[in-house]
């Protein structure tokens with residue numbers, strides 16, 4: 229049976245949404261718009277949970293074919309991204325933000341933006357996968373989306389590796 233989802237297209241589509249969310253988060257944090265910043269962070273948390281999970285459970289192991297041990301570095305980068313997301317969430321949970329806290333939340337968002345652009349580059353490798361592998365990845369991507377666990381919840385519970 230043909231897969232419903234195109235893992236290469238959906239992967240990039242996620243990155244576009246996360247990119248836009250992070251840019252919105254950064255500018256809301258800088259201007260002190262706490263409700264908007266929290267809304268953007270919530271959207272990013274929801275989107276990146278299944279995305280990171282798919283990457284670690286399916287895409288990265290598959291990329292070992294091309295990248296070898298370098299995939300371990302990708303997982304380490306996720307540790308960093310999760311830590312940064314926690315920092316941002318911690319700041320935005322405060323009842324109000326000082327100017328410096330707003331700046332700190334904005335720079336956390338911009339740091340995560342670099343992960344998005346790096347991660348999107350993996351698609352150039354994913355294009356080399358066989359159709360069979362792509363079908364398998366499509367199913368795993370769909371499974372991660374159906375489970376629908378937000379990033380920080382996943383990182384604190386299901387993810388075996390603790391960041």
Ligand SMILES: [Fe+2]
Pocket residue numbers: 243279283344347348
């Ligand atoms: Fe990604």
